[in-house]
Structures are given as C-alpha cells and as structure tokens.
Amino acid sequence: MTTSFPPAMRSRPVYGVLTARPGTGHLIVADGEGADAVTDMIAAATDAAAMLARSHIIYVPGPTGTDRAETLRALGAAQFHRSPSFAACLPRLQKVLADAQMGMQIYVAGTEGVIGQVQQQAMLAGLPWQAVQTEHRGSTVRRVQCVHCKGITEAVRTDPFPCSHCGLNLFVRDHYSRRIAAFQGVNIDAEDPGQVPPPVERFA
Secondary structure: OOOOOOOOOOOOOOOOOOOOOOOOEEEEEEEOOHHHHHHHHHHHOOOHHHHHOOEEEEEEOOOOOOOOHHHHHOOOOOEEEEOOOHHHHHHHHHHHHHOOOOOEEEEEEEOHHHHHHHHHHHHHOOOOHHHEEEEEOOOOOEEEEEOOOOOEEEEEOEEOEEOOOOOOEEEEEEEEEOOOOEEEEEEOOOOOOOOOOOOEEOOO
C-alpha cells in the first residue's frame, strides 16, 4: 500500500504512484516493499511485454529484511539485478544513467533513502529530480545527515538518536535536502549537555 504522510514543511518530499509511460527505455529501482509498486505498475501497463523488453530493474532488499527479488525477477525484464545494498548497486546505477538516451523513463519505489539517492544520482547525471517518478512503500526509516559533522546515518528509527559519526544526540527534523538525499539532524542538547529526552521510535 502506498504510504501516506502527514503535512510537513515545504522541503519534505511528496511521493506519487508509479505509472508506466512510453519511453525508449525504462530504469526501475526499488527496495523492500517497493517491489509491490513495480508489479502494480507493470500490471496496469498498456503493453507490459513491450515495456519489460526495454526495462532494467535494480532491486535492493529493504531495511527491515523484506526481499522480493524473485517476484521482480519473474517479471522477465530485459535486465534484472539484485544488489545486497544501495551502495553496492551505485556503480551500475551511475552507468545506466550516464548511458541513458533521450526518452528513457526512470521509476523508483520503496523507502525514502533509496528514492532520495536515485533522484540525487539523476541530478548528478544532469537530469531534473522531477524526471524520476516516485512511490513510497514499506519502511519509514530515515536517512539523516548530522548538520554538525556532516556524517550520514542510515535507517534511523528513533528521535532523538546518536549520530553514528560524532556521537551527538540529534533531533530529526522534517527538513530535507535533495542535494544530499537526507533529512537533517540537529544537536538536541547543545545548550543543556546531557539533557536528552528518551528516544521515541517514530520511524518503523
């Protein structure tokens, strides 16, 4: 099921629903339950066979362990690649984007971490972030950058949480940076060191 988020600050990303579009090629990236969004899109496509014949699917298991690689493999895309992590598939993603021809369609579904990083790579390749269709499915864990040391912590579940790089206790803001594909974390006890409220699991 597509995730619905409450209203937040303007920089917070808004996601849609994947819809098959005519294109010279189709780059599809998903993690975890994002596989369901991909299969739903293919099922609704006017000519799924023709789309899959020009599709390159990259899939990464989700942060909670969800692995639906075989479901996507069974679709029969021209190219399918399962990667153990987003970092591991990054060279492949960058190569596909670098070789992209005019008219290639880009789709990404799953967690915000993967969605943001695919948009980030598209922008680095010279494409506008709006060129990437997005749909959120599954875990709501966040990718957070510490505004103090600039380190990024993946799959953050609690607020506040200790930065995995510098150890500061960070409050997770809804402010989001597309340039770095991460939410912002700010030191919560800067004025009163040690006065840190108990962590609450906000992202599952």
